[in-house]
Amino acid sequence: MNKISIKMLANELGLSISTVSKAISDSHEISATTKQKVKVLAEKLNYVPNHFASSLGKRKSKTIAVVIPEVVDSFFALAINGIESIAQKKGYHVSVYLTHESLEKEKMILKDFESGRVDGVLISISRETTCFNHFQNIINKGVPLVFFDRVPDEVDTFKIITNDYEIAYEATQQLIMKDCSKILFLSFSNILSITNNRLEGYKNALLDYKLKVSEKNILYFNNELKSDYLLLKKELKSPKRPDGILASVGKLTIPVYQVCEELKLNIPGDIQVISFSNLDMADFLNPPLSTVEQPAFELGRKAASILVDTLEKKTKHLQPEEIVINSTLVLRRSTKL
Amino acid sequence: MNKISIKMLANELGLSISTVSKAISDSHEISATTKQKVKVLAEKLNYVPNHFASSLGKRKSKTIAVVIPEVVDSFFALAINGIESIAQKKGYHVSVYLTHESLEKEKMILKDFESGRVDGVLISISRETTCFNHFQNIINKGVPLVFFDRVPDEVDTFKIITNDYEIAYEATQQLIMKDCSKILFLSFSNILSITNNRLEGYKNALLDYKLKVSEKNILYFNNELKSDYLLLKKELKSPKRPDGILASVGKLTIPVYQVCEELKLNIPGDIQVISFSNLDMADFLNPPLSTVEQPAFELGRKAASILVDTLEKKTKHLQPEEIVINSTLVLRRSTKL
C-alpha cells in the first residue's frame, strides 16, 4: 500500500532526487554524512527501489534465465542448484523456465527474452530442437547465451558438456566385459547431440570388441510412458532378447525395472543394466543401479560462472568454446561383479 | 544489437508513439488498417517491447514467484509443474527461488519482492521459519501471497495444504495393524506445521490404540546427511530398537534404507517403514517403499489458480482461507501385507 519512492525520500530530506539516488547506490560523489542520512531514512521507511525503473534506467536486470526441459529430474534439479550457488554469490536472480521438451515452448520463451527481461541465458535444449534461429536471434540482440549438457552443434557460443562419448563407451565396455553380447541402447531422441554421442560411444565399443552393431538394438523412446513401456516390453519378451541395457537418460530406468519385474527377468542375472542417472536412491533400488553419474551441479556451476563473468565484462560477446566436465561410472549390482 | 523501439516504428510509419503503442496492444481506438500496418512492420523488424518499460508503465509484471526450500525433491519439482501448467495458460511467467531451508535467504528473497518485481508469490516456507514479518510486509505492499504445503499459522492469507494429520494417523494406524509396537517418527523440523500435524496424527493413532507415546521415539533430523545418519543408526542399533518407522519427509528414506542395510535389518521383517514421498521409483526400491503420496502437482496447480485469479481481479486482497487436498497412502512392500 504505502509505496514509497525515491522522490518521497528526497522531499523528506530536502535533497534532490538525483542525490538520493546516488546516495543509495553509494556513489562517490555523495558525502558520507548525506549517505548516512539517506540510508537511515530509507531503512526506516522500508524503502525498496522499484525494480523495473532501475532496470529500465540501467538497461540491465541482474537476472539470468535457466531454460530446461524438465525439473522433475535429478540432473536438472542439481544443475539448478549449481547455477543458483554462483548466481547468488554474484547478486544475480535466476528465473527457471521449462520447455517440457517442446520446441514451440522453447521458441516462445527465448522470443520473450528479446524483451531484455533477462541479462543472459543458460539453456539445455529440448529433445525436439531442430532449428536454431531463436538462439541466434537473442545472441544477436546482445544477450549472452551458454548451453549446458544438451547443446546444439549449430550455434557458436559457449558450451559446457560432459564426456558423453567416452563414458558411454566405457559403460558399454563394462557390459561387454561382463559377458553381455546383445546390448540394447535406449535413446529418447535421435537429434540431441548428447544422445547421439552416447550412441556413438556405445557403437564404437561394440565395434572394438567385435560385436555386431544393429539398428534393431537401438530403441527410440518418445517420452510417453505407456508407449515407451510397450516398446520395451515387446523387445524384452522376444526370444532373442538382449542381455544388457544402456539407458541414455535417467527416466528410462523406470520402464526398464518395471518390465523386468513383470517379465521375471533377473537383473543382473538375465539382463544387466547401466543407466545415465543422478538418482540419489540408486543405491537402494532393487537391484542397486549401476549408473553413469553426470556432474550436474558442476555443469550448472560452471555454466553460470562463464555467463556471469561475461555479463560483468564490458564486451558481452562470448567467444565459442567448449568445456567438458567428466561423468563417472558408478558400478552397483545391476551389473555383474 | 539492433535494439528497435516503439519510437522507431512510429517514425518509420509516420505515426505517433502513442498510436503505435495502442495499435500493438490492440486498443479499440485504433483503426484496423493502422493496426495492420503497425503489426506488419513490427513483425518484419522483429520488434519485441521492452519488458521493463512496459512493466513500469503498467505497474505489473505478469510474473509470479515460487519460493521453495529445495528443488531436488520430487514434491517441489512436481509442484512447480502444477504451478507452471496454469501460469502458462494465463500468460504469467514464473520465477523460482530457493531458500535452501534458510530463513535468512527466505527473508532476503521476500524483501526483494517489495521492489514490485513480481505480481504475486507462492511459497512453501523453510524449516527454520519462526518469524513472519517478511510475509506480512509484502502482503502490505499489495503483493498477494499464497502458501502451499508448508504454511505458517501466523499469517492470514490463502493456504493450500494437504491432510497431514489424517494421513499420518492413517499411516501410523497401518503400521499398528501390522503389529508394530514401537514406531519411530522421523521429523526434520519441530516448528513446521506440516511436520507437527503429521506428528500429531502419529501420536493420536498411538494413543487410540493404547500404545505408549514417547519423546524418545521421535527423532529430529537436522538436514545434515552425516549426523542424521548417525542419529538414526544409533537408534536402530539399540537393543530395544523400533519395529516401525514413519518418515515425515521423503529425503529421510535415504538414511533409513542405508542404515537398515548396514545393520542387516530386514524391511519389513524386522522393521516396517512408511514414508511421505513422491519418488517415482518407489516401486522399485528394495523393498518397494510404502508411501504417503502428496498431491504435489495439484497443490501447485490450485495455489497458482488462486493467485492468478486474484491478480486478475480489481481487488487484490486475498481473504484468508484454507483449501485441503488429500494425500493418499500407497502400500508397498516395506510394510507387511
Next chain:
DNA sequence: TTTATTTACGAAACCGCTTTCGTTAGAAAT
C-alpha cells in the same frame, strides 16, 4: 591572494512504454 581543483549536490534529460486528455474530421442526429 589568485587560480585551479575537488567535493557535493541539483536540474534535467532519458530509459521505453502506457495512459490520459485533447483535437480534428467525418458521420449521425436534430
Next chain:
DNA sequence: ATTTCTAACGAAAGCGGTTTCGTAAATAAA
C-alpha cells in the same frame, strides 16, 4: 444547416529510477 457524436490519432505527462552535466562552495596549488 447546425449541433452532437464518434472514430482515429497525437501531445504530453507520467512510471520511478539513472545518468550526464553544470555549478557553487570548499580546498589545494601557485
